Amino acid sequence: MNAEAPQRLRLQLPRVLLDPEQADLPCGDADGLLPVQLEIAAGRIAAISPLSESRDLPLALTPPVDAHVHLDKAFSWSGHPNREGSLNAALAANLQEGERRSVSEVLQRGERGLDQAWRYGLRALRSHVDSGGAAAEPSWEALLELRQRWRDRLDLQLVALVPVAHWSSAAGRQLARRVAAAGGLLGGVLGPPYRHSRADRAALAALLQLADELGCGVDLHIDESGEAPALGLRLLLEQLERRPCSVPITCSHASSMGLLPAAPQRRLAERLAQQRLAVVALPTTNFWLLGRRGERDLPQRPLAPLRQLQRAGVPVAVGGDNVQDPWDPGGDGDPLELLRFTYRACHCPPWQRQGVIPFTTVPAQLLGLAWDGIVRRGAPADLLITSASSWSELLARPPQRRVLRAGRWLPPPPTQQPSAALASLGVFATP
Ligand SMILES: [Zn+2]
Numbered sequence: 001m002n003a004e005a006p007q008r009l010r011l012q013l014p015r016v017l018l019d020p021e022q023a024d025l026p027c028g029d030a031d032g033l034l035p036v037q038l039e040i041a042a043g044r045i046a047a048i049s050p051l052s053e054s055r056d057l058p059l060a061l062t063p064p065v066d067a068h069v070h071l072d073k074a075f076s077w078s079g080h081p082n083r084e085g086s087l088n089a090a091l092a093a094n095l096q097e098g099e100r101r102s103v104s105e106v107l108q109r110g111e112r113g114l115d116q117a118w119r120y121g122l123r124a125l126r127s128h129v130d131s132g133g134a135a136a137e138p139s140w141e142a143l144l145e146l147r148q149r150w151r152d153r154l155d156l157q158l159v160a161l162v163p164v165a166h167w168s169s170a171a172g173r174q175l176a177r178r179v180a181a182a183g184g185l186l187g188g189v190l191g192p193p194y195r196h197s198r199a200d201r202a203a204l205a206a207l208l209q210l211a212d213e214l215g216c217g218v219d220l221h222i223d224e225s226g227e228a229p230a231l232g233l234r235l236l237l238e239q240l241e242r243r244p245c246s247v248p249i250t251c252s253h254a255s256s257m258g259l260l261p262a263a264p265q266r267r268l269a270e271r272l273a274q275q276r277l278a279v280v281a282l283p284t285t286n287f288w289l290l291g292r293r294g295e296r297d298l299p300q301r302p303l304a305p306l307r308q309l310q311r312a313g314v315p316v317a318v319g320g321d322n323v324q325d326p327w328d329p330g331g332d333g334d335p336l337e338l339l340r341f342t343y344r345a346c347h348c349p350p351w352q353r354q355g356v357i358p359f360t361t362v363p364a365q366l367l368g369l370a371w372d373g374i375v376r377r378g379a380p381a382d383l384l385i386t387s388a389s390s391w392s393e394l395l396a397r398p399p400q401r402r403v404l405r406a407g408r409w410l411p412p413p414p415t416q417q418p419s420a421a422l423a424s425l426g427v428f429a430t431p
Pocket of ligand 1: 252
Protein backbone atom coordinates (compact mmCIF):
# COMPACT_ATOMS: atom_id res chain seq x y z
CA MET A 1 0.00 0.00 0.00
CA ASN A 2 1.98 2.93 -1.24
CA ALA A 3 -0.21 6.00 -0.98
CA GLU A 4 -2.51 7.69 1.43
CA ALA A 5 -6.09 6.51 1.60
CA PRO A 6 -8.36 8.93 -0.30
CA GLN A 7 -11.37 10.43 1.48
CA ARG A 8 -13.05 11.78 -1.63
CA LEU A 9 -12.92 10.74 -5.30
CA ARG A 10 -14.42 12.39 -8.37
CA LEU A 11 -14.99 9.81 -11.11
CA GLN A 12 -17.19 8.67 -13.94
CA LEU A 13 -18.88 5.32 -13.32
CA PRO A 14 -21.23 3.29 -15.53
CA ARG A 15 -24.73 4.05 -14.21
CA VAL A 16 -25.37 0.29 -14.16
CA LEU A 17 -22.74 -0.04 -11.41
CA LEU A 18 -24.32 2.70 -9.26
CA ASP A 19 -27.12 2.24 -6.75
CA PRO A 20 -30.44 2.00 -8.64
CA GLU A 21 -32.27 2.84 -5.39
CA GLN A 22 -30.58 6.20 -4.75
CA ALA A 23 -33.22 8.64 -5.98
CA ASP A 24 -30.99 11.70 -6.50
CA LEU A 25 -28.69 9.88 -8.96
CA PRO A 26 -29.82 10.68 -12.52
CA CYS A 27 -29.57 8.42 -15.58
CA GLY A 28 -26.22 8.07 -17.27
CA ASP A 29 -25.24 10.04 -20.36
CA ALA A 30 -25.33 8.61 -23.91
CA ASP A 31 -22.28 6.50 -22.97
CA GLY A 32 -24.06 5.13 -19.90
CA LEU A 33 -21.72 7.08 -17.60
CA LEU A 34 -22.45 9.27 -14.60
CA PRO A 35 -19.96 11.68 -12.99
CA VAL A 36 -20.06 11.31 -9.21
CA GLN A 37 -18.25 12.30 -6.07
CA LEU A 38 -17.67 9.44 -3.65
CA GLU A 39 -17.00 10.02 0.03
CA ILE A 40 -14.99 7.22 1.62
CA ALA A 41 -14.77 6.39 5.30
CA ALA A 42 -13.41 3.32 7.10
CA GLY A 43 -12.90 1.46 3.80
CA ARG A 44 -16.52 1.90 2.69
CA ILE A 45 -18.56 4.24 0.52
CA ALA A 46 -20.06 6.82 2.89
CA ALA A 47 -21.88 9.00 0.32
CA ILE A 48 -22.44 9.32 -3.43
CA SER A 49 -23.39 12.63 -5.01
CA PRO A 50 -23.92 13.40 -8.70
CA LEU A 51 -21.67 15.96 -10.42
CA SER A 52 -22.76 18.21 -13.25
CA GLU A 53 -19.48 18.12 -15.18
CA SER A 54 -17.71 14.93 -16.33
CA ARG A 55 -14.89 16.45 -18.38
CA ASP A 56 -11.50 14.75 -17.78
CA LEU A 57 -12.77 12.73 -14.86
CA PRO A 58 -11.27 9.23 -14.77
CA LEU A 59 -13.49 6.36 -15.84
CA ALA A 60 -13.84 3.66 -13.19
CA LEU A 61 -15.47 0.27 -12.66
CA THR A 62 -16.13 -1.83 -9.61
CA PRO A 63 -13.51 -4.60 -9.43
CA PRO A 64 -14.17 -7.22 -12.11
CA VAL A 65 -14.65 -10.94 -11.44
CA ASP A 66 -13.24 -13.64 -13.75
CA ALA A 67 -15.54 -16.67 -13.76
CA HIS A 68 -13.24 -18.91 -15.82
CA VAL A 69 -9.47 -19.30 -15.51
CA HIS A 70 -6.92 -22.14 -15.29
CA LEU A 71 -4.37 -21.19 -12.65
CA ASP A 72 -2.82 -24.68 -12.49
CA LYS A 73 -1.49 -24.49 -16.04
CA ALA A 74 -0.95 -20.72 -16.37
CA PHE A 75 2.49 -19.67 -17.68
CA SER A 76 3.30 -23.23 -18.90
CA TRP A 77 3.61 -22.25 -22.60
CA SER A 78 7.39 -21.79 -22.56
CA GLY A 79 7.98 -25.42 -21.48
CA HIS A 80 5.01 -26.85 -23.39
CA PRO A 81 4.27 -24.72 -26.43
CA ASN A 82 1.59 -25.55 -28.99
CA ARG A 83 2.87 -23.69 -32.03
CA GLU A 84 0.48 -25.55 -34.34
CA GLY A 85 -2.37 -23.80 -32.52
CA SER A 86 -4.95 -26.59 -32.79
CA LEU A 87 -7.22 -27.70 -29.95
CA ASN A 88 -5.96 -31.30 -30.16
CA ALA A 89 -2.34 -30.20 -29.97
CA ALA A 90 -3.22 -27.97 -26.98
CA LEU A 91 -4.76 -30.95 -25.18
CA ALA A 92 -1.75 -33.17 -25.99
CA ALA A 93 0.72 -30.57 -24.66
CA ASN A 94 -1.49 -30.00 -21.59
CA LEU A 95 -1.59 -33.76 -20.81
CA GLN A 96 2.16 -34.07 -21.29
CA GLU A 97 2.78 -31.16 -18.92
CA GLY A 98 0.26 -32.59 -16.43
CA GLU A 99 2.20 -35.86 -16.20
CA ARG A 100 5.16 -33.98 -14.74
CA ARG A 101 3.35 -31.29 -12.75
CA SER A 102 4.62 -30.68 -9.21
CA VAL A 103 3.15 -28.88 -6.19
CA SER A 104 5.91 -26.28 -6.24
CA GLU A 105 5.33 -25.49 -9.93
CA VAL A 106 1.61 -24.95 -9.41
CA LEU A 107 2.28 -22.87 -6.29
CA GLN A 108 4.63 -20.65 -8.27
CA ARG A 109 2.33 -20.26 -11.29
CA GLY A 110 -0.77 -19.78 -9.17
CA GLU A 111 0.92 -17.22 -6.92
CA ARG A 112 2.02 -15.25 -9.98
CA GLY A 113 -1.44 -15.49 -11.54
CA LEU A 114 -3.23 -14.39 -8.36
CA ASP A 115 -0.81 -11.54 -7.67
CA GLN A 116 -1.32 -10.22 -11.22
CA ALA A 117 -5.08 -10.65 -11.03
CA TRP A 118 -5.22 -8.73 -7.74
CA ARG A 119 -3.05 -5.89 -9.05
CA TYR A 120 -5.09 -5.74 -12.26
CA GLY A 121 -8.12 -5.12 -10.06
CA LEU A 122 -9.93 -8.46 -9.99
CA ARG A 123 -11.64 -9.40 -6.73
CA ALA A 124 -12.61 -13.04 -7.38
CA LEU A 125 -11.78 -15.89 -9.75
CA ARG A 126 -13.15 -19.33 -10.53
CA SER A 127 -10.36 -21.66 -11.63
CA HIS A 128 -10.84 -25.04 -13.27
CA VAL A 129 -8.33 -27.60 -12.01
CA ASP A 130 -7.00 -30.58 -14.01
CA SER A 131 -8.33 -33.39 -11.82
CA GLY A 132 -7.57 -36.60 -13.72
CA GLY A 133 -4.26 -38.49 -13.83
CA ALA A 134 -1.00 -37.36 -12.29
CA ALA A 135 -1.88 -33.64 -12.44
CA ALA A 136 -4.75 -33.95 -9.94
CA GLU A 137 -2.96 -34.27 -6.60
CA PRO A 138 -0.30 -31.56 -7.03
CA SER A 139 -2.81 -29.15 -8.59
CA TRP A 140 -5.37 -29.45 -5.79
CA GLU A 141 -2.77 -29.39 -3.03
CA ALA A 142 -1.21 -26.19 -4.39
CA LEU A 143 -4.46 -24.40 -5.22
CA LEU A 144 -6.05 -25.14 -1.84
CA GLU A 145 -2.91 -23.70 -0.23
CA LEU A 146 -3.14 -20.61 -2.48
CA ARG A 147 -6.85 -20.17 -1.78
CA GLN A 148 -5.98 -20.01 1.92
CA ARG A 149 -2.98 -17.70 1.37
CA TRP A 150 -5.02 -15.22 -0.69
CA ARG A 151 -8.37 -15.43 1.14
CA ASP A 152 -8.25 -11.86 2.47
CA ARG A 153 -7.50 -10.38 -0.96
CA LEU A 154 -9.25 -12.58 -3.56
CA ASP A 155 -12.10 -15.08 -3.54
CA LEU A 156 -10.93 -18.23 -5.30
CA GLN A 157 -13.37 -20.94 -6.38
CA LEU A 158 -12.11 -24.29 -7.67
CA VAL A 159 -13.77 -26.61 -10.19
CA ALA A 160 -12.66 -30.22 -10.75
CA LEU A 161 -12.05 -30.68 -14.48
CA VAL A 162 -12.29 -34.27 -15.78
CA PRO A 163 -14.02 -35.99 -18.72
CA VAL A 164 -17.73 -36.08 -17.78
CA ALA A 165 -17.72 -39.92 -17.84
CA HIS A 166 -15.24 -39.93 -14.94
CA TRP A 167 -18.01 -38.95 -12.48
CA SER A 168 -19.71 -42.34 -13.10
CA SER A 169 -16.69 -44.29 -11.79
CA ALA A 170 -15.86 -45.15 -8.18
CA ALA A 171 -12.79 -42.90 -8.41
CA GLY A 172 -15.00 -40.10 -9.72
CA ARG A 173 -17.46 -40.41 -6.85
CA GLN A 174 -14.59 -40.34 -4.38
CA LEU A 175 -13.16 -37.23 -6.07
CA ALA A 176 -16.60 -35.58 -5.92
CA ARG A 177 -16.81 -36.11 -2.15
CA ARG A 178 -13.36 -34.53 -1.71
CA VAL A 179 -14.27 -31.59 -3.94
CA ALA A 180 -17.54 -31.06 -2.06
CA ALA A 181 -15.71 -31.15 1.28
CA ALA A 182 -13.32 -28.49 -0.05
CA GLY A 183 -16.22 -26.26 -1.15
CA GLY A 184 -15.45 -26.79 -4.86
CA LEU A 185 -17.57 -27.45 -7.94
CA LEU A 186 -17.87 -30.42 -10.27
CA GLY A 187 -16.79 -29.73 -13.82
CA GLY A 188 -16.13 -31.70 -16.95
CA VAL A 189 -15.62 -31.62 -20.66
CA LEU A 190 -18.59 -32.31 -22.92
CA GLY A 191 -17.86 -31.85 -26.59
CA PRO A 192 -17.02 -33.65 -29.82
CA PRO A 193 -16.12 -36.30 -30.60
CA TYR A 194 -19.38 -37.38 -28.92
CA ARG A 195 -19.51 -41.01 -27.95
CA HIS A 196 -22.65 -43.01 -28.49
CA SER A 197 -25.23 -40.50 -27.30
CA ARG A 198 -26.72 -43.01 -24.84
CA ALA A 199 -23.34 -43.17 -23.07
CA ASP A 200 -23.10 -39.36 -23.04
CA ARG A 201 -26.61 -39.09 -21.60
CA ALA A 202 -25.84 -41.62 -18.87
CA ALA A 203 -22.58 -39.85 -17.96
CA LEU A 204 -24.30 -36.47 -17.72
CA ALA A 205 -27.17 -37.90 -15.69
CA ALA A 206 -24.68 -39.43 -13.23
CA LEU A 207 -22.85 -36.10 -12.86
CA LEU A 208 -26.05 -34.13 -12.25
CA GLN A 209 -27.32 -36.64 -9.70
CA LEU A 210 -23.98 -36.63 -7.87
CA ALA A 211 -23.88 -32.82 -7.81
CA ASP A 212 -27.44 -32.72 -6.52
CA GLU A 213 -26.71 -35.22 -3.75
CA LEU A 214 -23.57 -33.35 -2.66
CA GLY A 215 -25.03 -29.84 -3.13
CA CYS A 216 -22.10 -28.97 -5.40
CA GLY A 217 -22.39 -26.43 -8.23
CA VAL A 218 -21.56 -27.62 -11.76
CA ASP A 219 -19.44 -25.81 -14.35
CA LEU A 220 -18.95 -27.61 -17.67
CA HIS A 221 -16.59 -27.01 -20.59
CA ILE A 222 -19.34 -27.57 -23.13
CA ASP A 223 -19.30 -27.42 -26.94
CA GLU A 224 -15.83 -25.85 -27.18
CA SER A 225 -15.78 -26.74 -30.84
CA GLY A 226 -16.82 -25.92 -34.37
CA GLU A 227 -18.36 -29.41 -34.82
CA ALA A 228 -21.84 -30.73 -34.00
CA PRO A 229 -23.25 -27.30 -33.07
CA ALA A 230 -24.68 -27.16 -29.54
CA LEU A 231 -25.06 -30.93 -29.21
CA GLY A 232 -23.68 -30.83 -25.66
CA LEU A 233 -26.13 -28.10 -24.65
CA ARG A 234 -29.02 -30.13 -26.11
CA LEU A 235 -27.94 -33.23 -24.16
CA LEU A 236 -27.75 -31.17 -20.96
CA LEU A 237 -31.15 -29.56 -21.53
CA GLU A 238 -32.77 -32.95 -22.24
CA GLN A 239 -31.52 -34.19 -18.88
CA LEU A 240 -32.64 -31.12 -16.96
CA GLU A 241 -36.05 -30.96 -18.63
CA ARG A 242 -36.60 -34.59 -17.60
CA ARG A 243 -35.13 -34.37 -14.10
CA PRO A 244 -34.49 -30.91 -12.60
CA CYS A 245 -31.28 -30.33 -10.70
CA SER A 246 -31.24 -28.07 -7.64
CA VAL A 247 -27.64 -26.81 -7.88
CA PRO A 248 -26.48 -23.88 -10.04
CA ILE A 249 -25.12 -24.95 -13.43
CA THR A 250 -22.72 -22.92 -15.57
CA CYS A 251 -22.03 -23.66 -19.23
CA SER A 252 -18.53 -22.48 -20.09
CA HIS A 253 -17.66 -21.87 -23.76
CA ALA A 254 -20.95 -22.87 -25.49
CA SER A 255 -18.97 -21.90 -28.58
CA SER A 256 -20.57 -23.99 -31.32
CA MET A 257 -23.99 -22.58 -30.37
CA GLY A 258 -22.81 -19.47 -32.20
CA LEU A 259 -22.83 -21.45 -35.48
CA LEU A 260 -26.56 -22.25 -35.33
CA PRO A 261 -28.99 -20.35 -37.58
CA ALA A 262 -30.97 -17.58 -35.88
CA ALA A 263 -34.23 -19.38 -35.09
CA PRO A 264 -32.84 -22.58 -33.50
CA GLN A 265 -30.27 -20.43 -31.67
CA ARG A 266 -33.04 -18.30 -30.18
CA ARG A 267 -35.10 -21.33 -29.14
CA LEU A 268 -32.07 -22.93 -27.52
CA ALA A 269 -31.27 -19.69 -25.65
CA GLU A 270 -34.84 -19.62 -24.34
CA ARG A 271 -34.52 -23.21 -23.09
CA LEU A 272 -31.25 -22.29 -21.35
CA ALA A 273 -32.99 -19.37 -19.65
CA GLN A 274 -35.90 -21.57 -18.56
CA GLN A 275 -33.49 -23.99 -16.91
CA ARG A 276 -31.68 -21.07 -15.20
CA LEU A 277 -28.39 -21.99 -16.84
CA ALA A 278 -25.63 -19.40 -16.99
CA VAL A 279 -23.04 -19.09 -19.75
CA VAL A 280 -19.42 -18.01 -19.53
CA ALA A 281 -18.23 -16.85 -22.96
CA LEU A 282 -14.48 -17.23 -23.55
CA PRO A 283 -13.73 -15.24 -26.70
CA THR A 284 -9.93 -15.03 -26.50
CA THR A 285 -9.17 -18.77 -26.43
CA ASN A 286 -12.01 -19.50 -28.88
CA PHE A 287 -10.65 -16.96 -31.36
CA TRP A 288 -7.19 -18.51 -31.24
CA LEU A 289 -7.99 -22.26 -31.16
CA LEU A 290 -11.28 -22.75 -32.96
CA GLY A 291 -12.41 -22.46 -36.56
CA ARG A 292 -9.32 -24.19 -38.00
CA ARG A 293 -9.97 -26.41 -41.02
CA GLY A 294 -6.59 -27.03 -42.64
CA GLU A 295 -6.51 -24.99 -45.82
CA ARG A 296 -10.05 -23.70 -45.39
CA ASP A 297 -10.58 -22.08 -42.02
CA LEU A 298 -14.13 -21.26 -40.96
CA PRO A 299 -15.02 -17.68 -41.92
CA GLN A 300 -16.59 -17.28 -38.47
CA ARG A 301 -15.08 -18.29 -35.12
CA PRO A 302 -17.31 -20.51 -33.00
CA LEU A 303 -18.24 -18.28 -30.06
CA ALA A 304 -21.12 -18.19 -27.58
CA PRO A 305 -23.81 -15.87 -29.07
CA LEU A 306 -23.56 -13.40 -26.20
CA ARG A 307 -26.22 -10.91 -27.26
CA GLN A 308 -28.79 -13.53 -28.26
CA LEU A 309 -28.29 -15.28 -24.90
CA GLN A 310 -28.68 -11.99 -23.03
CA ARG A 311 -31.85 -11.17 -24.96
CA ALA A 312 -33.32 -14.52 -23.89
CA GLY A 313 -32.52 -13.71 -20.25
CA VAL A 314 -29.48 -15.98 -19.79
CA PRO A 315 -26.86 -14.48 -17.45
CA VAL A 316 -23.62 -14.26 -19.47
CA ALA A 317 -20.18 -13.61 -18.03
CA VAL A 318 -17.02 -13.19 -20.08
CA GLY A 319 -13.91 -14.99 -18.80
CA GLY A 320 -10.22 -14.83 -19.63
CA ASP A 321 -9.62 -18.62 -19.73
CA ASN A 322 -5.96 -19.23 -20.57
CA VAL A 323 -2.82 -17.32 -19.67
CA GLN A 324 0.33 -18.25 -21.58
CA ASP A 325 -0.34 -22.00 -21.61
CA PRO A 326 -0.69 -24.55 -24.46
CA TRP A 327 -4.24 -23.28 -25.10
CA ASP A 328 -3.16 -19.66 -25.68
CA PRO A 329 0.39 -18.31 -25.92
CA GLY A 330 -0.85 -14.87 -24.87
CA GLY A 331 -3.35 -13.68 -22.34
CA ASP A 332 -2.37 -12.07 -19.06
CA GLY A 333 -5.52 -12.26 -16.97
CA ASP A 334 -6.13 -8.52 -17.30
CA PRO A 335 -9.89 -7.81 -17.20
CA LEU A 336 -9.51 -4.48 -19.02
CA GLU A 337 -7.71 -6.19 -21.90
CA LEU A 338 -10.53 -8.73 -21.98
CA LEU A 339 -13.11 -5.93 -22.17
CA ARG A 340 -11.07 -4.25 -24.91
CA PHE A 341 -11.06 -7.52 -26.90
CA THR A 342 -14.68 -8.47 -26.25
CA TYR A 343 -16.39 -5.34 -27.52
CA ARG A 344 -15.12 -6.20 -31.00
CA ALA A 345 -15.42 -9.99 -30.78
CA CYS A 346 -18.94 -10.06 -29.30
CA HIS A 347 -20.42 -6.71 -30.40
CA CYS A 348 -21.00 -5.68 -26.80
CA PRO A 349 -19.64 -2.15 -26.32
CA PRO A 350 -19.24 -0.95 -22.73
CA TRP A 351 -21.55 2.05 -23.21
CA GLN A 352 -24.36 -0.50 -23.14
CA ARG A 353 -25.36 -2.14 -19.86
CA GLN A 354 -24.88 -5.54 -21.53
CA GLY A 355 -21.24 -4.70 -22.26
CA VAL A 356 -20.36 -3.97 -18.61
CA ILE A 357 -22.23 -6.58 -16.56
CA PRO A 358 -20.48 -9.67 -18.09
CA PHE A 359 -17.28 -8.52 -16.33
CA THR A 360 -18.76 -7.29 -13.05
CA THR A 361 -22.20 -8.05 -11.62
CA VAL A 362 -23.01 -11.22 -13.60
CA PRO A 363 -19.85 -13.15 -12.65
CA ALA A 364 -20.27 -11.89 -9.06
CA GLN A 365 -23.72 -13.46 -9.09
CA LEU A 366 -22.41 -16.70 -10.69
CA LEU A 367 -19.79 -17.05 -7.98
CA GLY A 368 -22.36 -16.24 -5.29
CA LEU A 369 -20.23 -13.40 -3.89
CA ALA A 370 -21.44 -11.43 -0.87
CA TRP A 371 -21.14 -8.07 -2.70
CA ASP A 372 -22.96 -7.73 -6.03
CA GLY A 373 -20.47 -5.13 -7.36
CA ILE A 374 -22.81 -2.12 -7.17
CA VAL A 375 -21.53 1.14 -5.63
CA ARG A 376 -23.97 2.14 -2.88
CA ARG A 377 -23.69 3.67 0.58
CA GLY A 378 -22.05 1.08 2.83
CA ALA A 379 -20.53 -0.92 -0.06
CA PRO A 380 -16.78 -1.64 0.02
CA ALA A 381 -14.65 1.23 -1.32
CA ASP A 382 -13.33 -1.08 -4.05
CA LEU A 383 -12.71 0.42 -7.49
CA LEU A 384 -10.65 -0.09 -10.63
CA ILE A 385 -9.85 3.47 -11.75
CA THR A 386 -8.41 4.02 -15.22
CA SER A 387 -6.47 6.85 -16.81
CA ALA A 388 -9.09 7.03 -19.59
CA SER A 389 -11.79 9.67 -19.44
CA SER A 390 -14.05 8.12 -22.10
CA TRP A 391 -14.85 4.64 -23.41
CA SER A 392 -13.24 5.48 -26.75
CA GLU A 393 -10.01 6.40 -24.97
CA LEU A 394 -10.13 3.18 -22.97
CA LEU A 395 -10.69 1.13 -26.13
CA ALA A 396 -8.03 2.99 -28.11
CA ARG A 397 -5.01 2.04 -25.99
CA PRO A 398 -4.32 0.13 -22.78
CA PRO A 399 -4.97 2.64 -20.00
CA GLN A 400 -2.98 3.03 -16.82
CA ARG A 401 -4.90 2.18 -13.69
CA ARG A 402 -5.03 2.37 -9.91
CA VAL A 403 -6.91 -0.16 -7.86
CA LEU A 404 -8.62 0.77 -4.61
CA ARG A 405 -9.52 -2.00 -2.17
CA ALA A 406 -11.24 -1.22 1.13
CA GLY A 407 -10.29 2.42 0.57
CA ARG A 408 -6.53 1.75 0.16
CA TRP A 409 -4.45 1.85 -3.04
CA LEU A 410 -2.93 -1.43 -4.23
CA PRO A 411 0.55 -1.65 -5.80
CA PRO A 412 0.54 -1.11 -9.59
CA PRO A 413 -0.01 -4.01 -12.02
CA PRO A 414 2.82 -5.70 -13.97
CA THR A 415 2.16 -3.61 -17.09
CA GLN A 416 3.09 -0.45 -15.18
CA GLN A 417 6.35 -1.82 -13.83
CA PRO A 418 9.72 -1.17 -15.53
CA SER A 419 10.52 -3.70 -18.26
CA ALA A 420 13.68 -5.74 -17.71
CA ALA A 421 13.96 -6.23 -21.50
CA LEU A 422 14.00 -2.49 -22.22
CA ALA A 423 16.22 -1.77 -19.22
CA SER A 424 18.79 -4.17 -20.74
CA LEU A 425 19.31 -1.73 -23.62
CA GLY A 426 20.77 0.71 -21.13
CA VAL A 427 18.96 3.68 -22.68
CA PHE A 428 16.05 3.69 -20.24
CA ALA A 429 16.59 4.98 -16.75
CA THR A 430 16.04 2.27 -14.13
CA PRO A 431 14.24 3.46 -11.04
ZN1 LIG B 1 -11.33 -23.44 -19.72
